[in-house]
Amino acid sequence: MPSRLILALALSLALHASLLLPPVFKANGPPRQPALEASLRLPAQAQVSDGEALLKNTLAVNQAPAAAKPPPPAPPALRASQPVAKTNVRREVEAAQRKLSPHLYYPPEAVARGLEGEVRLILTLGDDGSIAEVSVATSSGHPILDKAAIKAAYAMGKVNWAHSHELILPVIFRLE
Structure with missing residues (x-):
């Protein structure tokens, strides 16, 4: 019996x-790759001149570009308020x-799957800025x-500085 034992x-x-020794030898093998890192950035500021069209006609292949017709002059009261309104909206978004x-x-889970994208949210504000x-x-x-x-937007709380x-x-998710 002792020989069987x-x-x-x-x-x-x-x-x-x-079963136990091969993983020990593999642990001392080649170095592991660093973990994925993700960060969030503010969107780049688009430089669009007032005269440049935002939408282009991509279907017209051989058409010559039409001469841009200047818009009719705005009344004096509106001329001063338009750039200010654009600036205010830009400041509010920033x-x-x-x-x-x-x-x-x-x-x-999105980082693990390598998901990226841009979400544009519409925030509806109350009279008190909430x-x-x-x-x-x-x-x-x-x-x-x-x-x-959406969850992050609700977590912001009050937005007292908004006039609208x-x-x-825009909310941008990019992996780097």
Whole structure:
């Protein structure tokens, strides 16, 4: 009997050693790749001149570009208010993005799957500056990123500096 016991012990040790020792040797092998890192950036400022069209006719192949017709002059009261309105909207969007950034997170599942995209939210504001409603104007194509952007927008709280009752807020998710 003792010889059978010794044989069983030897076989058990050999089996366990064959299962446990290869991972120990592999751990000292080639170095592992660094983990994925993600960060959020504010969108780049688009440089569009007032005379340049935002939409282009891409269907016309051989058409010569038509001469741009200058718009009729605006009344003096409107001329001064238009650039100020554009500047105010731009400032409100930039301020909203700064306030949104501490609340915004990149979902780990989206990072693992390598998902990227841009979500455009419509923030509906109450009279006291609180966020009454958040809806998706343009989806990123990935519901997980859309939900993360909506959750962060609600977490912003009050937006006391906004003069309008609706604000379109772009939220960009990019992996680097």
